[in-house]
Amino acid sequence: MQAKYPAVLTIIIAIFLLTACGGEAATPKVETPGDSESAPASDTPTAIPIWRYVNSGWVSPLDAPDANAFSKELRAVIITSNLEMERFNRATPSKRTFGTGATLGRPEFPGSVVLAVYLMWQPFQGDPLSVVGLTIEGNRAVVDLELDEDAQGREYPYLFAPMTMVMVDRSEFPEQGPVEFEFRLDGLAPVIVSDSLE
Numbered sequence: 001m002q003a004k005y006p007a008v009l010t011i012i013i014a015i016f017l018l019t020a021c022g023g024e025a026a027t028p029k030v031e032t033p034g035d036s037e038s039a040p041a042s043d044t045p046t047a048i049p050i051w052r053y054v055n056s057g058w059v060s061p062l063d064a065p066d067a068n069a070f071s072k073e074l075r076a077v078i079i080t081s082n083l084e085m086e087r088f089n090r091a092t093p094s095k096r097t098f099g100t101g102a103t104l105g106r107p108e109f110p111g112s113v114v115l116a117v118y119l120m121w122q123p124f125q126g127d128p129l130s131v132v133g134l135t136i137e138g139n140r141a142v143v144d145l146e147l148d149e150d151a152q153g154r155e156y157p158y159l160f161a162p163m164t165m166v167m168v169d170r171s172e173f174p175e176q177g178p179v180e181f182e183f184r185l186d187g188l189a190p191v192i193v194s195d196s197l198e
């Protein structure tokens with residue numbers, strides 16, 4: 001009698017396993033190149049941005065006598081030479097930045113165009129302003145900006161303007177004529193700056 005229990009137990013386990021597997025023997029699936037299930041979800045590779053990070057943080061520009069604690073104004077500067085970079089640095093002497101030696105050394109003029117944008121005067125935590133898109137069509141460039149509402153970190157006072165600075169190769173722009181840059185940030189009127197890039 002006791003010898004029958006292992007046999008009955010083995011039959012019960014076998015029935016259970018067959019039921020769990022759908023009653024079919026496991027067979028390996030061979031996928032062909034045309035099999036839709038073997039294709040990746042997206043064949044389109046992620047596009048690499050044409051801009052590169054240079055610097056970000058906060059600045060306190062000197063050319064803002066008409067701004068006050070309640071101002072919310074976007075300003076942009078196009079930098080195409082070492083002299084223009086020095087002028088921008090002199091115009092924004094108070095800075096708290098995140099750029100490193102590697103990122104700050106990226107612009108090599110005249111082969112680079114630097115886009116510097118800052119927002120007066122909202123206090124923010126973290127590094128809230130960033131470039132999220134750049135499209136160039138002929139002599140017009142549209143720069144999309146994003147403001148991080150959930151930034152973390154120490155809150156800075158209104159006299160510091162959140163700033164971001166990115167670099168684009170000069171070869172991305174047309175050779176002739178000035179280029180019109182339109183900087184867009186949700187909730188604010190676009191800022192348009194025209195530059196000959198010379």
